[in-house]
Amino acid sequence: MSWDLKSDRPIYSQLIEQIEIKICSGIFAPGSKLPSVRELAQEAAVNPNTMQKALSMLEEHGLLYTNRTSGRFITEDIKMIQQAKQKLAQEQISEFLEKMKSLGLNKTETLSIITTMLEEAKK
Amino acid sequence: MSWDLKSDRPIYSQLIEQIEIKICSGIFAPGSKLPSVRELAQEAAVNPNTMQKALSMLEEHGLLYTNRTSGRFITEDIKMIQQAKQKLAQEQISEFLEKMKSLGLNKTETLSIITTMLEEAKK
DNA sequence: ATTATTGTATTAAGTACTTAGTACAATAAT
DNA sequence: ATTATTGTACTAAGTACTTAATACAATAAT
Numbered sequence: 001m002s003w004d005l006k007s008d009r010p011i012y013s014q015l016i017e018q019i020e021i022k023i024c025s026g027i028f029a030p031g032s033k034l035p036s037v038r039e040l041a042q043e044a045a046v047n048p049n050t051m052q053k054a055l056s057m058l059e060e061h062g063l064l065y066t067n068r069t070s071g072r073f074i075t076e077d078i079k080m081i082q083q084a085k086q087k088l089a090q091e092q093i094s095e096f097l098e099k100m101k102s103l104g105l106n107k108t109e110t111l112s113i114i115t116t117m118l119e120e121a122k123k
Numbered sequence: 124m125s126w127d128l129k130s131d132r133p134i135y136s137q138l139i140e141q142i143e144i145k146i147c148s149g150i151f152a153p154g155s156k157l158p159s160v161r162e163l164a165q166e167a168a169v170n171p172n173t174m175q176k177a178l179s180m181l182e183e184h185g186l187l188y189t190n191r192t193s194g195r196f197i198t199e200d201i202k203m204i205q206q207a208k209q210k211l212a213q214e215q216i217s218e219f220l221e222k223m224k225s226l227g228l229n230k231t232e233t234l235s236i237i238t239t240m241l242e243e244a245k246k
Numbered sequence: 247a248t249t250a251t252t253g254t255a256t257t258a259a260g261t262a263c264t265t266a267g268t269a270c271a272a273t274a275a276t
Numbered sequence: 277a278t279t280a281t282t283g284t285a286c287t288a289a290g291t292a293c294t295t296a297a298t299a300c301a302a303t304a305a306t
Binding site: 247248250251252254255256259261262263264265266268269270271272273274275 | 277278279280281282283284285286287288289290291292293294295296297298299300301302303304305306
Binding site for chain 2: 008009010013021024025026085088089092093096097099100102103104105107110111113114115117118121
């Protein structure tokens with residue numbers, strides 16, 4: 001469980017992103033119980049207040065729910081998770097293409113760079 | 124000249140990124156004079172101190188140089204600009220692929236999504 | 247020579263983020 | 277019944293970022 005947090009952005013915001021990703025990718029399975037706020041905070045080397053902030057904000061998205069004293073749980077609604085995953089992927093892609101465009105790279109140039117990078121990665 | 128700045132990240136950092144992009148894409152042409160700190164600050168609706176911070180940090184990258192009282196200028200070194208552009212593109216791409224991977228999409232899946240999205244865009 | 251513009255520096259204030267430390271109510275575990 | 281664990285709330289402190297308001301030295305423009 002890697003939590004590499006950078007200092008150029010609010011930590012709580014990065015935590016939200018990463019937890020969301022862990023849910024969407026199945027690392028945090030549907031219906032399963034999350035580690036406690038204190039545990040997660042220690043894992044991520046972060047103050048419990050900060051983790052608490054991230055988790056409570058994440059609940060607004062509906063991917064989590066809280067049982068007051070037994071802990072937090074991932075939603076069992078697989079369809080909701082699937083939708084969140086799809087939404088995350090599309091956001092990333094369009095954001096990425098937008099940046100490439102602003103750099104002045106047309107589509108073929110972008111594709112060519114990607115493919116060469118993937119070729120490099122195979123070696 | 125659009126400067127849409129978000130509040131979830133330090134402004135100076137976003138300014139650096141966007142100015143770098145404007146240089147790499149040719150919006151700020153090689154050898155040309157930049158608007159003054161005060162002008163740029165007003166354009167971006169930002170405090171002059173913040174713009175100054177971004178610009179002075181940008182100079183460390185070598186894309187800008189300062190003539191103490193006549194203003195700031197874009198480097199004439201086209202090769203350096205080209206390299207910066209390439210570096211920016213590669214950073215964006217690997218960052219993007221990393222996120223896709225964390226979402227559970229491997230590189231070939233990601234590549235296929237992109238190509239189909241680019242095909243869609245042509246229509 | 248005078249004026250305007252340039253980058254730069256400084257101080258003060260406000261805000262957001264993070265941490266440390268503590269505490270409380272509810273309930274699961276014993 | 278008692279204890280431990282849960283989420284939650286609160287205060288105080290430190291740091292980083294941003295803005296406002298000036299000010300200064302160098303030099304381009306007049």
